[in-house]
Amino acid sequence: MKKSLLAFAVLAAFAGTTAAQTNVSIYGVADAGITRFDNGATTTTRIDSGIQSGSRIGFRGTEDLGGGLSAIFTLENGFNIDDGTLGQGGRLFGRQAFVGLSSNTVGAIKFGRQYNPIRSAIEGVDPFALGLAGRADNVFNVFGDRTDNTINFTTANFGGFTGQVAYSLGEVAGSNSIGRSFGLSAGYAAGPLSVIVAHHDQNLAAAGVATGDSKATLLGGTFDFGVAKLHAAYARNKGQTAAGVTNIDRDDILLGVSAPVGGNGRILASWIRRSDDIGANRDADQIALGYTHDLSKRTNLYTSYGRTRNESAATLGGASAAGRDPSVFNVGVRHRF
Template sequence: MKKSLIALAMLGTVAGTAIAQTNVTIYGIADAGISRSNNGVAKTTSLDSGIQSGSRIGFRGTEDLGGGLNAIFLLENGFSIDNGTQGQGGRLFGRQAFVGLQGGFGAVKLGRQYNPIRAALDTLDPFNLGLAGNASFVFNVYGDRADNTINYTTPTFGGFTGQLAYSFGEVAGSNSTGSQIGASGGYVAGPINVLLAYHKQNLATGAVDTGDAKTTLLGGTYNFGVAKAHLAYAWNKNNTAAGVATADSNDLLVGLSAPIGGAGTILASYIRRSDDLVNNRDTNLWALGYTHNLSKRTNLYTSIGKTRNDGLATLNGAASAGRDPSVFNVGVRHKF
């Protein structure tokens, strides 16, 4: 009996030490709203999840390994709050799932992660890739995230930071087929934030190389105090494995975000895709939104967006080429 009590006490001491050295946080977002969409032919009213920010629950943690080195991990599950199903194709941790090391050298993470170009566009977009003005409705972010990724993030040097990511294609006999590479660099000084990002995806059907897709993104924001200006420009080029161009376009974003009344923020953007490969395939998107904080963690939102597609363009849920879809939504988001 005495030996059992001693063993139990020792176990409690070890567990207490482990808890003290490891910090784990549970967090999430619950976001739901009503949408009224028009695909250019029919109108639909629906209750949707993740209109402003994808609904999620996540676990992130760090362990102090000594000497300024930390082990880090993140597991993030996406779900649809309107029907309780899992997001990202039913994956358990489809939003992000990685483990790595962090220290004075920066951070190295391994697993499913956001592409650097997606993280850059999120900063440049006044809507933060949500609501009716979501810049990824037009700009390329290559699926937001990539599997099998090694990501290195630098520490901050005089306002400069950078990311480099490589995603394995995992195709037998080829290191390039299906692989992706991304990079970004940013500079922050006072009200100025400038970002440059690049992404290349080696396209594949099954295990067969079918070409590549490339995007270069440049943009920045400037905070005037009363409002913040947003500007982004991207160059997109796709080619077949034989080098024949299948896409050649440019994307432009001009936006504004402005605090109002202490608790509110007005959001506005204009986005244009100019297709340089096919005539009469340009797209324009206008969007206006408003968010209102009820507390530090809960806000209401509303937004409206209108897409104008040229005769051969089909972006943003158009029922067919040349249709002009639109969307209006209103909802509530809670962070925990």
């Protein structure tokens, strides 16, 4: 009995020491609402999950290793709150899953499933922050949001300057290039001004066979006047098949505004234009208007409307056929914990 009590005391002391050195937090988002989607031919009304922000539960931890160095990890499970199923194709941690080291003076290096630098850049300049009906990735290419098998280095903040470099391994036997991707970004933020440039290069593959290459370079920024914030972005996209034939050649541009209203509200608006040079009548425009209202620091209501006008050969916005003009309206509630 005495040995058992002694062993329990030692275990408790060890657990207490570990808890003192390691900080682990649980966080998440529960987001759901009603969506009315018109694909240009038929209309569907449904309950959707993650309209403003993807519903998730996450685990984030740090351990102080001394000398300004810390071990870090993040595991995020995405789920569909409308029916309780797993998101991201049923993955257990389909959003982010990485482990790494962080230095206060240098930055952080992380290994695992992570956001692309160009995706993070677009989120930062989009007034809708890649959510609601006006989300910029309806037009801009974010290359799948997150990439597997990624090594990411993010710098510390040096007087407002930050940067990211990411490399994702294709992991195809006998080839270091098939399926691999490379991305980087550099940004500056101080006072009301924020500017960022980002680039992504993706080697496309199917069943372990190279199918081509896709690239995008983005320049974006915001300027906060207090009464309103202006948002702007431009992206140049190029791509080719495995045989070297150009199959992507387009420009995307975003102009937007966000403005506080009445203390707890915010109005969001944007116009996005795609100019496609691959063929005739492939251009498209998206216009969107939204409103969010804070009920507390963690809970808000939202509503938004977006419409895409496609030229006769364009199919953006989930159009049922080329040349049709889809629209979406949603209203819902988001709670962050």
